[in-house]
Amino acid sequence: MKFHIVVASLFVLALSACGGNGSNTASTNSGNSSGGNSNGTATTTCTIANTHPLIALALTGGAGTAQFSNGGTTLAYSGNLSGTLNLVQDANAPAPLNKACMDSTGNSSTSMRTVMQSNGALGLSHTVVNGADQPVFLMDTTALASNTNLGALQGTYTVLRYQHDTGSTPAQTRMSYATITIDNLGNWSMCKNTSTCSTATATGTFAAHSGSSYAFDLSSGGLVRATAFMVGAGANSTLVVTENDTGGGGIVTGMWLGVPQAAWNPLAGSYVLNTTDGIQNPLTASQQNLIVKSQNIPLTANTPITGIATASVSDGTVNYLISSPAGLLVTGNNSGNNFANGPAYFSFGVMP
Numbered sequence: 001m002k003f004h005i006v007v008a009s010l011f012v013l014a015l016s017a018c019g020g021n022g023s024n025t026a027s028t029n030s031g032n033s034s035g036g037n038s039n040g041t042a043t044t045t046c047t048i049a050n051t052h053p054l055i056a057l058a059l060t061g062g063a064g065t066a067q068f069s070n071g072g073t074t075l076a077y078s079g080n081l082s083g084t085l086n087l088v089q090d091a092n093a094p095a096p097l098n099k100a101c102m103d104s105t106g107n108s109s110t111s112m113r114t115v116m117q118s119n120g121a122l123g124l125s126h127t128v129v130n131g132a133d134q135p136v137f138l139m140d141t142t143a144l145a146s147n148t149n150l151g152a153l154q155g156t157y158t159v160l161r162y163q164h165d166t167g168s169t170p171a172q173t174r175m176s177y178a179t180i181t182i183d184n185l186g187n188w189s190m191c192k193n194t195s196t197c198s199t200a201t202a203t204g205t206f207a208a209h210s211g212s213s214y215a216f217d218l219s220s221g222g223l224v225r226a227t228a229f230m231v232g233a234g235a236n237s238t239l240v241v242t243e244n245d246t247g248g249g250g251i252v253t254g255m256w257l258g259v260p261q262a263a264w265n266p267l268a269g270s271y272v273l274n275t276t277d278g279i280q281n282p283l284t285a286s287q288q289n290l291i292v293k294s295q296n297i298p299l300t301a302n303t304p305i306t307g308i309a310t311a312s313v314s315d316g317t318v319n320y321l322i323s324s325p326a327g328l329l330v331t332g333n334n335s336g337n338n339f340a341n342g343p344a345y346f347s348f349g350v351m352p
Contacts, residue, residue: 043088046101047072050120055139055214055229056081057242058129059346060164061253063227066125066138075114075125081136083127087114096270096282099352112274115352116140117327121231122238122350124274135274137255137348139240144214145230150186152230153206153216157182157239158307158322159258160332162346167250175332175344177308177320180239180258182206188218193339195305223247226256235260236326257348259324264301264309266323273329273349283349285321285329327351 048068056066056077064081068074075085087101100115112135116123123138145152159178165171179195182188186206191197204220209227218226218241226243239258270282284291288299290311299309311319319333332346
């Protein structure tokens with residue numbers, strides 16, 4: 001994927017599930033989070049002040065839980081995700097990366113980051129899934145809507161979706177954008193890669209997930225295809241879906257991130273994004289531009305649908321962005337703009 005020098009490092013998320021080389025691994029040790037990193041440089045512990053249980057969703061569809069401990073210097077995963085990150089600071093990081101933490105087994109040029117928003121609702125980290133380091137989306141359980149209230153899901157959402165599909169040979173990765181509408185009874189319909197459609201691309205229902213207070217089952221065609229969560233409320237809400245669909249002749253896993261459909265109007269400022277391309281640069285978003293170091297990249301707002309901004313590159317690839325006033329920024333693209341089979345790249349970030 002080409003996106004002009006350093007811009008590629010922010011928009012390109014070379015997904016490990018697609019054969020990307022995860023150059024960092026989540027530490028499996030616990031306890032001491034100071035000392036030296038892989039470059040032999042002295043490190044200082046990094047703390048995140050959030051003691052609540054978290055829902056943790058890996059980009060390839062793995063779901064589990066996580067929690068900070070040891071005064072906020074350790075992040076440990078459980079459930080269907082595993083691993084422990086011992087958090088250290090990066091003394092050379094520019095703002096806002098200096099508000100994020102590294103794993104002690106990584107180094108400043110390659111390690112993905114761990115960060116929570118100042119209000120604690122959303123965050124990001126990483127862990128090993130199927131032998132490769134994967135970005136992880138974090139949600140504070142105290143910010144999640146109760147699944148006894150299907151009306152909490154009601155609304156129209158602009159969504160970016162990453163999917164890894166094993167139903168073809170070789171397996172495919174792809175990105176798509178969509179409009180998803182949900183009524184107060186949990187019925188949903190989707191228009192994929194378009195703003196409206198005379199016949200919905202897919203339809204289904206949401207229902208409370210058994211054994212959980214806040215997870216929803218997303219069903220279609222009589223099968224549960226994914227698990228969903230609603231973070232926050234109103235304009236600040238985020239629809240988060242972890243897909244594990246076994247009903248189509250293969251297994252489709254991935255993540256969908258959606259925001260209430262409204263005109264592109266990002267919370268202006270700098271975001272921390274997790275990538276696997278080995279470069280960590282903050283990205284500054286505004287109404288009409290993205291700023292990466294000295295580069296100022298123009299955006300086209302509300303194209304191809306309301307709530308998406310696009311940035312085009314020389315090979316015809318279009319980068320798609322959604323944002324939320326809650327301080328979330330998501331990017332996705334397909335090389336050559338090929339939505340049928342990708343390959344797809346995806347990233348997500350938060351404003352600390």
